[in-house]
Amino acid sequence: MRCIHVDEIVKNVKEMCIEANHFLSKDVDSALSYAQQSEKSPLGQQILNQLRENLEIAGEDMIPICQDTGMAVIFLEVGQEVHIEGGLLTDAVNEGVRRGYVEGFLRKSVVGDPLIRENTKDNTPAVIHYNIVAGDKIKITVAPKGFGSENMSRVFMLKPADGAEGVKEAILTAVRDAGPNACPPMVVGVGIGGTFEKCALMAKQALTRSLDERSEIPYIKEMEEELLMRINKSGIGPGGLGGSTTALAVNINTYPTHIAGLPVAVNICCHVNRHCIREI
Amino acid sequence: MEGMVFMDKYITVPFDDKTAKELKSGDYVYLTGTIYTARDAAHKRMYEALERGEKLPIDIKNNVIYYMGPSPAREGRPIGSSGPTTASRMDKYAPALLDLGQRGMIGKGKRSEAVRESIMRNDAVYFAAVGGAGALLSKSIVKSEVVAYEDLGTEAIRKLEVKDFPVIVVIDNEGNNLYETAIKDYRE
Numbered sequence: 001m002r003c004i005h006v007d008e009i010v011k012n013v014k015e016m017c018i019e020a021n022h023f024l025s026k027d028v029d030s031a032l033s034y035a036q037q038s039e040k041s042p043l044g045q046q047i048l049n050q051l052r053e054n055l056e057i058a059g060e061d062m063i064p065i066c067q068d069t070g071m072a073v074i075f076l077e078v079g080q081e082v083h084i085e086g087g088l089l090t091d092a093v094n095e096g097v098r099r100g101y102v103e104g105f106l107r108k109s110v111v112g113d114p115l116i117r118e119n120t121k122d123n124t125p126a127v128i129h130y131n132i133v134a135g136d137k138i139k140i141t142v143a144p145k146g147f148g149s150e151n152m153s154r155v156f157m158l159k160p161a162d163g164a165e166g167v168k169e170a171i172l173t174a175v176r177d178a179g180p181n182a183c184p185p186m187v188v189g190v191g192i193g194g195t196f197e198k199c200a201l202m203a204k205q206a207l208t209r210s211l212d213e214r215s216e217i218p219y220i221k222e223m224e225e226e227l228l229m230r231i232n233k234s235g236i237g238p239g240g241l242g243g244s245t246t247a248l249a250v251n252i253n254t255y256p257t258h259i260a261g262l263p264v265a266v267n268i269c270c271h272v273n274r275h276c277i278r279e280i
Numbered sequence: 281m282e283g284m285v286f287m288d289k290y291i292t293v294p295f296d297d298k299t300a301k302e303l304k305s306g307d308y309v310y311l312t313g314t315i316y317t318a319r320d321a322a323h324k325r326m327y328e329a330l331e332r333g334e335k336l337p338i339d340i341k342n343n344v345i346y347y348m349g350p351s352p353a354r355e356g357r358p359i360g361s362s363g364p365t366t367a368s369r370m371d372k373y374a375p376a377l378l379d380l381g382q383r384g385m386i387g388k389g390k391r392s393e394a395v396r397e398s399i400m401r402n403d404a405v406y407f408a409a410v411g412g413a414g415a416l417l418s419k420s421i422v423k424s425e426v427v428a429y430e431d432l433g434t435e436a437i438r439k440l441e442v443k444d445f446p447v448i449v450v451i452d453n454e455g456n457n458l459y460e461t462a463i464k465d466y467r468e
Contacts, residue, residue, distance in 0.1 A: 041466055043308075043448075047410055050446075054416035058361075063415040067351045067361035105360055107351040107434050117321070119433055148366045148388070148411060180459050181366050181389035183411035235467030239410050240389070241448060242462025272412045 002136035003083050004280065006092035009138070012278055013096025016142035017072060018104035020276040021064045024055060027211040028187075028273050031248040035185055035238075044243025048185075051238075051271060062105075066272045069106040070144030072097045072126040073204065079135035090128060098122040109147070129201065142276045143208050149186060149270045152178035155200055158262040164219075167192060167264050168227060174266035175231050175247065180240020183270035187211065188231070188250045191265040193257035203267035206251035208275040215252055224250045248273070290444070293384070294342035297403040300383055303449045305456035309407065310444040315344045315386070319365050321435040322428070323373040330376060337428035338437060340377060344384035344407075349434035350424070351414070359424040359440075363414030364388040367406070371395050378402045386447055390459060400455045407447035408458075420445040 024032075032055075036048045058065040074093055084092075101108055101123035110124065111117040133139075154177075156170040171190055178186065189209075191202025214221040227250045237243025248271065257263060287306075291299055293313035303309065316338055318326065326336055347367050351360035367387025374385060375398035383404055388411040391399075399406055409417055423441035430436050450458045 041462075043306075043462070044466075046308075050410050050413050050416055054410075054413040057419065058415040061415065062354065063357075063418055064351045064361040065415060066412045067349065067363050067414040068365070069351055069361075105352045105354050107349065107360070109349075109434070121433070146412075151366065179390060179463075180408070180411075181368065183388065233468035235463040235465065237462065237466055239408065239448075240459055240463075241408070241450075242458075242466045244466055270412050 001081055001083050003085050004138060006084060006086040006089065008280060009089065009092035010096040010099065012140060012280060013074065013093055013142060014100040014103070016140065016276040016278060017097055017100025017106065017144065020142050020144055020274040021069045021104070021106055022058050022062055024065065024272070025275060028248070028271070029055065031211045032271065035245040035248065039238065039243055039245045041237055041243035043241055044238040044245060047238035047241065048245065064106060066146060066270070067107055068109060068146040068148065069101070070146045070274070071110055072123060073143045073145050074126050074128045075131070075141040075143070075205065075208065076128065077131045077133045077139040079137045080132050081136040082138055093128055094124045094126055097126045098124050137279050139277065139279045141208050144274050146270055146272060149178070149182040149268045152182045153203070153267045154265070155196065156264045157196065158264055160260070160262050162262060164223065167262070168223065170264050171227055171250070171266050172230060174268065176234060178268050179236050182268045183272070184236055184240055185238055185245045185248050185271050187248050187269040187271070187273040188227070189267040189269060190250065190252040192252060192254045192263070194255040194263060195258070196263060198255055199263040199265040200267070202253040202255060203265035206253040207267055207269050207273060208277070209251045211249040211251070211273070217254065220252050220254060224252050293344050293442070295383060296342055297383070300403045300405050301453055303405050303452055305449050305452045305458045305461065307449040309447050309449060311344070311447060312443050312445070313441075315346050315440050315442055315445070316427070317346045317348045317350075317438040317440060319347050319349050319435050320369055321432045322437050323370050325429055327373045327376060336380070341381035342383045344386060345377070345382060346440065347385065347387035350418070351434070353424070359418055359421050361414030362418045362421055364409040364411055367391055374398065378404050391451060396451055396455055396457065399451050400453060403453045405449060405453065406451040408450045409447050417445070
C-alpha cells in the first residue's frame with residue numbers, strides 16, 4: 001500500500017493543464033514539421049508555417065496555443081495498491097483544473113448546465129475517466145479538448161455485415177463532413193467495437209496515443225496507414241483551404257463487441273492535439 | 281489553387297461596399313483599424329434585441345465582426361490567445377446583421393447557403409483566419425476593450441484595434457467559396 005496525498009494530485013493536474021495548453025508533445029510537433037516539408041499547396045505551406053510560428057510564440061511568451069483551451073478531459077489510471085489521503089480524488093482533480101485555468105490565464109469555456117448555459121468561471125468540472133490498474137502509482141493524462149473539432153465527431157452503429165469497408169467509409173465520411181470546421185490538419189481518433197459508450201471512449205483515448213505509434217494489430221495498423229493516405233488525398237488541406245495535409249495521424253483502438261453490432265466512433269481533434277502525461 | 285497567384289492586399293477596417301467588391305475569394309488580406317468580437321452568446325443577445333425592436337450595442341454599419349472569444353490577457357498585454365471560432369454556429373444570426381450593413385465576418389469553417397446569399401445581396405465578405413493560431417494572431421491585436429455584454433466574460437463584445445491582421449477571403453460578394461474551389465484542386 002502506498003499513500004498519495006491529494007495535494008500532489010492538485011499540484012500535478014494544475015501544472016499539466018498549463019503545460020498542455022502552451023507546449024505540444026514532441027510527436028505532434030514532429031508530425032507538423034514533416035507536413036511542412038511534404039505539403040503541396042503554397043497556401044497550405046504558408047498556413048503550416050504560421051502554425052509553426054504560433055507554437056514558438058506560445059511557448060516563448062506563454063500565450064495559449066489556441067484560445068479554446070478546452071474542456072479538461074482527464075484519464076486516471078490508479079494502481080490498486082494506492083491509498084488516497086487528505087480528501088476525495090475527484091475533488092482534487094477539479095481543484096487542479098480550477099487552479100490551472102485561473103492561475104494559468106486559460107480560457108474558461110465550461111457552462112454549468114447544457115441548456116441554461118451559465119459559465120462556471122473556472123473551467124470545472126473536468127470530464128474524468130478512472131481506470132483501476134495493477135501497481136502503486138497513478139498515471140495522469142490531461143487532454144484539454146477544443147470544441148471546434150469535438151463538434152465534428154461522430155458515432156456510427158454499423159452492422160456486422162458492413163465489415164472493414166463500412167468502417168473505413170464511416171471514418172472518411174466523418175472527416176469529409178468535418179472539413180475546414182475542425183481546424184485541419186487534424187488528428188483522427190477512432191474506436192471500433194465495444195458498446196455505444198465504449199467506442200466513444202476508445203476514440204478519445206486513441207487521441208492521446210503518440211502520433212508515431214501504430215496499432216500492434218497488423219490489420220488495424222494497415223487500416224490506420226491506408227486511411228491516413230486516403231484522407232490526405234481528400235484535398236481539404238491545412239485550414240480547409242486546399243492541400244495534401246488534411247490529417248497528421250489516424251489512431252484506432254479496438255475492443256471485443258457483441259455478435260449483433262459493429263460500433264464505430266470517430267473523435268476528431270485539431271492540430272492542437274494536447275496531451276500531457278505524468279506518473280506519480 | 282495550383283498555378284494561381286494569390287493577391288496580398290492591405291485594407292483598413294471598417295470598409296465600404298466598394299472595397300468589398302475588390303476582395304476576391306483566395307485573396308490574402310491584412311486588416312488594419314477597428315473590428316469587433318462577438319460569438320454565440322453575444323449574437324444571440326443582439327438577435328433578440330433586434331427582435332424586440334431595440335438598437336444594437338455597437339454601430340454595425342461597414343464593420344467587421346470577428347467570431348472570437350480570447351483567453352485572458354497576461355499583465356502588460358492587450359489580449360490573450362485570440363484565434364477564430366467555428367463560424368457556422370453564427371449562421372442563424374448573420375443574415376440579419378449583414379442586412380443591417382455589417383460588412384465582414386472573420387471565422388473559420390463552412391457557412392450556410394443563407395449566409396452566402398446574404399453576403400452576395402449585401403456586398404459583404406467572409407474571411408477565415410487560421411484556426412488554432414491564436415498566439416500568433418494575438419500579436420496583430422494592439423488594443424482590446426469590452427464595449428458590451430461584459431457579464432458574458434470571454435463572450436463579451438470587444439472592440440479591437442488591429443494592425444496587419446492576417447485573413448483569407450473565403451466567400452466574396454459574387455458568392456465564390458474558397459472551401460469548395462480549393463479542395464477540388466488538391467483532390468486525388
